[in-house]
Amino acid sequence: MRPLFHPAPEDLQTRAILHALADPDRAAIFANIMRAGCVEACSALSAVGDRVIPKSSLSNHFKVLREAGLIRSERRGVEMRNHSRWAEVESRFPGLLPAILNAYAGECARVADGAPAEP
Amino acid sequence: MRPLFHPAPEDLQTRAILHALADPDRAAIFANIMRAGCVEACSALSAVGDRVIPKSSLSNHFKVLREAGLIRSERRGVEMRNHSRWAEVESRFPGLLPAILNAYAGECARVADGAPAEP
DNA sequence: TCGGTAGTTCCGAACTTTCGAACTATGGGA
DNA sequence: TCCCATAGTTCGAAAGTTCGGAACTACCGA
Numbered sequence: 001m002r003p004l005f006h007p008a009p010e011d012l013q014t015r016a017i018l019h020a021l022a023d024p025d026r027a028a029i030f031a032n033i034m035r036a037g038c039v040e041a042c043s044a045l046s047a048v049g050d051r052v053i054p055k056s057s058l059s060n061h062f063k064v065l066r067e068a069g070l071i072r073s074e075r076r077g078v079e080m081r082n083h084s085r086w087a088e089v090e091s092r093f094p095g096l097l098p099a100i101l102n103a104y105a106g107e108c109a110r111v112a113d114g115a116p117a118e119p
Numbered sequence: 120m121r122p123l124f125h126p127a128p129e130d131l132q133t134r135a136i137l138h139a140l141a142d143p144d145r146a147a148i149f150a151n152i153m154r155a156g157c158v159e160a161c162s163a164l165s166a167v168g169d170r171v172i173p174k175s176s177l178s179n180h181f182k183v184l185r186e187a188g189l190i191r192s193e194r195r196g197v198e199m200r201n202h203s204r205w206a207e208v209e210s211r212f213p214g215l216l217p218a219i220l221n222a223y224a225g226e227c228a229r230v231a232d233g234a235p236a237e238p
Numbered sequence: 239t240c241g242g243t244a245g246t247t248c249c250g251a252a253c254t255t256t257c258g259a260a261c262t263a264t265g266g267g268a
Numbered sequence: 269t270c271c272c273a274t275a276g277t278t279c280g281a282a283a284g285t286t287c288g289g290a291a292c293t294a295c296c297g298a
Contacts, residue, residue: 014222022137054257078264093222103133103212173288197295
């Protein structure tokens with residue numbers, strides 16, 4: 001197992017952040033990490049909605065979030081703790097994360113409200 | 120040539136917008152359309168920085184921006200006019216576009232300032 | 239009608255994403 | 269200490285996406 005890579009705050013890239021959050025599953029995972037007091041084990045998030053995400057895909061999602069600089073992961077015994085790097089991202093790109101999470105939240109609310117989700 | 124597809128304001132999706140703007144070329148094209156009074160021909164944007172973007176790639180970039188709902192394109196004789204749909208996107212997802220364009224702008228400023236761009 | 243310009247489509251090569259299977263690392267008993 | 273269970277990673281094949289050159293369509297002016 002190779003060591004975990006985390007970009008320095010000054011190496012954060014807008015493109016990587018947008019790419020990471022352009023996947024609704026990853027955005028949901030990130031939103032969960034924030035909501036859950038900024039600390040969470042990976043496997044606690046293995047279901048998004050009613051879909052189960054396979055372990056290998058989950059592992060990849062966490063890697064993408066980590067390498068975009070959105071979360072910081074550390075091995076703690078047999079599991080992993082994931083902290084959001086909100087403050088660092090926020091100070092480098094003010095308003096970016098709130099706007100993105102808001103956009104997703106607004107969209108979900110609308111779907112839940114009215115139109116049924118497409119199959 | 121098939122007709123141009125534009126999503127309705129209520130069909131705009133955060134994921135599509137983030138995906139469209141996660142590509143720095145597309146983000147630059149979009150920023151240009153905004154800056155240039157919201158109207159621009161495609162080929163006017165065929166260079167980003169000092170790189171030339173091939174026509175077919177450009178055409179695809181415009182398609183992605185259009186289908187994400189970020190721009191509205193109409194054929195005008197031999198060329199295309201592209202309007203940004205800023206107001207519509209902004210009213211559906213407040214703060215999203217300014218935050219993203221700001222993030223890119225801040226990043227460019229920093230690169231221009233100090234470290235040389237990687238090859 | 240022809241020529242030029244603007245943009246699109248097609249298609250193959252290169253790249254990315256997904257997910258099951260096999261693997262590694264760690265901790266807790268027997 | 270050895271073995272098992274658990275948490276996560278890596279591998280590899282299949283499916284999907286992106287890129288860009290060549291050929292195409294659409295429109296305008298001469």
